[in-house]
Amino acid sequence: MAKRKSDVGTLYKGSPGQWSWMAHRITGVAVILFLFAHVIDTAVVGWGPNAYNRVTAVYHNWVVRLLELGLVAAVLYHAINGVKIMILDFWPSTARHFKVLSILTSAVFVLSMVPIVWIMGRDILDLAFRWNL
Amino acid sequence: MAARTDTRIAPEQPPPSPRGVLGYRAGRERPAGGWELWTWLFMRISGIVLLFLAVGHVLIMHVGGEGVSRVNFAFVATRWSSPFWRTWDWALLSLALLHGINGLRVVVQDYVRPVAWRFAVNMLFYVVGFVLFVLGTVVVFTFAPSRWPGVAR
Numbered sequence: 482m483a484k485r486k487s488d489v490g491t492l493y494k495g496s497p498g499q500w501s502w503m504a505h506r507i508t509g510v511a512v513i514l515f516l517f518a519h520v521i522d523t524a525v526v527g528w529g530p531n532a533y534n535r536v537t538a539v540y541h542n543w544v545v546r547l548l549e550l551g552l553v554a555a556v557l558y559h560a561i562n563g564v565k566i567m568i569l570d571f572w573p574s575t576a577r578h579f580k581v582l583s584i585l586t587s588a589v590f591v592l593s594m595v596p597i598v599w600i601m602g603r604d605i606l607d608l609a610f611r612w613n614l
Numbered sequence: 615m616a617a618r619t620d621t622r623i624a625p626e627q628p629p630p631s632p633r634g635v636l637g638y639r640a641g642r643e644r645p646a647g648g649w650e651l652w653t654w655l656f657m658r659i660s661g662i663v664l665l666f667l668a669v670g671h672v673l674i675m676h677v678g679g680e681g682v683s684r685v686n687f688a689f690v691a692t693r694w695s696s697p698f699w700r701t702w703d704w705a706l707l708s709l710a711l712l713h714g715i716n717g718l719r720v721v722v723q724d725y726v727r728p729v730a731w732r733f734a735v736n737m738l739f740y741v742v743g744f745v746l747f748v749l750g751t752v753v754v755f756t757f758a759p760s761r762w763p764g765v766a767r
Contacts (some may be wrong), residue, residue, distance in 0.1 A: 505641070506721060513714030520707065520746040523690075527753040530687035530765045540682040549676060556672050563661045566641035570658065597677055604681060 501583060505562050508555035515552055543608035550601045554594060561590045642720060653716055660713045667706040691759035700754055707750040715743040 526533045539545055565586045568575055575582065606612040645651045676682060693699050718739050726732040759765065 502641070509714070509717045510721060513710075513718060516710055516714055517742060517746060520711075520750045524749050524753045526687060526690050527757055529762050533687045533690070537682070537686050540685065546682075549682065553672050553676050556668055560661075560665050560669050564665070567658050567661065570641060570644060600677055601681060604683065 498579065498583070501562055501565070501586065505559060505566070508559040508562075511555050512552070512559060541608065543605050546601070546605045546608060550598065550605065553597060553601065557593060557597075558590050561586055561593075653719075657713060657716060660709045664706075664709055664713060667702065668710060671702070671706055687759070687762075687765055690757075691765070694754075694757055694759075704751060704754045707754065708747065711743050711747050715739050 522536050522539075525536045540549070565582050568582065569579070603614045606614060642654065642657075645654050675685070694703075719736055722732055722735050722739075726735050
């Protein structure tokens with residue numbers, strides 16, 4: 482028997498855009514939860530250099546730096562996918578090219594992440610293993 | 615009798631599509647009107663502004679230069695000596711909180727069904743958002759490194 486393909490995508494018969502919709506949600510929630518913490522850690526600057534420098538010392542840890550790379554990726558994905566959403570919402574006729582738009586979105590995201598992973602990854606490897614790339 | 619037969623042989627209506635009339639589900643379906651339409655529009659307009667504010671912030675602070683390894687009290691003191699960066703950071707704070715809290719509200723609408731729980735969770739986020747907005751605003755505009763002389767030139 483031939484493999485039956487869903488007419489609306491691969492995941493539990495999710496509609497086109499299901500994956501990006503999910504990723505948009507997850508990255509959005511991740512970023513706002515980080516923002517809650519980030520407003521507080523930045524606000525500590527108002528309590529002087531001793532307090533603030535102790536807080537920013539947290540960022541000298543490579544695990545935290547890895548999370549930071551994830552944060553940058555989340556912000557970028559949310560931003561680039563957000564542009565796709567706006568194009569589709571404000572010019573509905575572009576929905577005919579939904580697949581092209583989705584591939585373009587992913588391509589722009591992945592390509593922009595390449596130099597970022599290289600730049601931030603070097604620091605992470607240096608902190609974790611003293612590798613000087 | 616005829617009417618009854620009609621309803622029986624009428625073709626089954628397709629179930630309401632979760633992907634809306636346009637055939638995709640990239641973002642939230644545009645609400646018909648009222649308050650929800652305004653928040654829908656706000657998400658898109660603030661999104662365009664945040665595209666520059668938030669992505670710019672991330673590239674400048676986390677990727678460019680030496681990334682966060684250079685960030686300490688003296689760095690912030692130098693950066694916030696310019697009203698431009700104070701305004702940028704305050705605008706980013708306000709818009710990101712509004713955009714994010716409204717996003718959480720939409721997510722909560724989907725996953726928290728009981729009315730009392732939904733109210734409680736939303737209220738928690740509103741209160742946290744408001745407190746952080748006040749805290750951030752006070753710090754951005756009252757920060758005066760001269761109170762700690764010698765640390766930052």
